[in-house]
Amino acid sequence: MLKLEKVSKSFHIGTPNEKCVIKSLNLELKEGDFVTVIGGNGAGKSTLLNLIAGVYPIDCGIITLNGQNISLAPEYQRAKLIGRVFQDPMMGTAADMQIIENLAMAARRGQKRSLRWGVTKKEKEQYYEAVKTLGLGLEDRLTTKVGLLSGGQRQALTLLMATLHKPQLLLLDEHTAALDPATSTKVLTLTNEIVTKQHLTAMMVTHNMKDAIDIGNRLIMMYDGHIIYDVEGEEKKKLTVNDLLKKFEEAIGEEFVNDRMLLG
Amino acid sequence: MPMLLSLQGAIGQGILWGIMALGIYLTFRILDIADLSVDGSFATGGAVCAVALIAGIHPILAILLATLSGFLAGFVTGFLHTKCKMPAILAGILTQLALYSINLRIMGKSNIPLLQSSTLFKDFAKVIPLTSQWITICIGIFFSLIVVIGIYWFLGTEFGSCLRATGNNENMVRANGVNTDTMKLFGLMLSNGLVAMSGALVTQQQSVADVKMGTGAIVIGLASIVIGEVIFGKKAGFKLRLTSIIVGSIIYRMIVAIVLQMGLNTDDLKLLTAFIVAVALTVPVIVNKRKRLSMYKKLTGKELQNHA
């Protein structure tokens, strides 16, 4: 499904600030894997997702998705296969455009854009139903500019947009971190529902260890550009937050790790 | 009476130049790019049109050729900006500079009078008994109507939606599988195409093309856009916003006509234009601040009274 082989990435190459952020990383996802990703601040979680999505070019290594080598493909081409939701609620939607216009653009992900109407009549009903599933009452405000929505509403909308046209891979980067606890729970539940219903392959970065354990079938822990712990299935279900902290201590060879170190 | 005539003339000029302002609107407001190449491409449009007319090409075809030359100019700016990763301002300045020489090459001299050649405006005058001011207004309305409808339609299409979104949030556009570089390149081409079309129309109307005719065009375009925004507001419906740009352009020309009638030296015109733009951009800022202050006073005043 998704395979990363010896992928590395440094920033500021050739300057005193040079920093290797992802270090010869290997990772393989199976079809239908729902992987949660945890790790301290600066561990390289966002960078990993950005490398898969093609936001930055990788320095070396090979990334294959569904048998296609996408190592050198530009971001917009990979987007045909990959749906994304970002940590910043502003990033996933166009604020000055209507909800329905945003949806229509997302529905055409992977298609050539033509001179047909940007939003067709038929789509309007389709999106009404789709937006209704969010349970936010947005279905009656489809012509509202997205800029007028709250962060949580925008995040829910971005999630819908990322999955409207079924992606081969869904990348979620702390997409609930900027939301208040209640909204965060709501968007997370929604995420779980959508991924399960559509049988998506997904990676979700989270800062909440409990969510990381409860959600998905596999968990990876990152530290300093490496994957230091990778667990799935029954073994993952049995994990506790304490187990994770212990694993982290073992991996970095330090004692008295607190969850702040692990989660930043 | 001369005032009335010059105002009539100003309306016609305003409409013809309004098409250029619409082109600038595409980059400045829709794509959020400040494209300075338009000073050059406006004159390129005039130059190509003049040379074509001298060669006996039909005036309409001459306008089309000029528009094509504008596409080309926009392509160069877009290429420098997106492929060579130059800041848009620099890309525009380079194109503008290069176009000055190119325009001279096209014309072979710095000024081409079109006294002998037929133009759209002269052809029209032969058939319809109207004053030249009215003919300019009619032809101007015809072309600007086509352009406004065209832009309105285009920005509603799938492609046009992506163009709008690119100016809004590039990140979102790429995440939805669209190459933002292509969008910018295309937007710059379209914009410069319209600017050159406007240059061609102005050339035909004045029966002369001059290598300096585009100097300051970008600022005049901005003036038209912001005057339109000050009058109609930024929140106006899209058709109205496009129309407001033409109206803004007309108002700009009227202001110029009035101050010239009042005895302003033409040498001071550029200073005046810069002044108008600065004022038009400042007014909304001041109005907003005032509104906020008065609302604060109103709301807080109530609170205080409630407490008392």
Ligand SMILES: Nc1ncnc2c1ncn2[C@@H]1O[C@H](COP(=O)(O)OP(=O)(O)O)[C@@H](O)[C@H]1O
């Ligand atoms: N665009 C960038 N330019 C330079 N350094 C970056 C960039 N993106 C991330 N980094 C650096 O890479 C490291 C890992 O960052 P990131 O992947 O965002 O960590 P995480 O998401 O795990 O908190 C950090 O030290 C960060 O400063």
Ligand SMILES: [Mg+2]
């Ligand atoms: Mg991060």
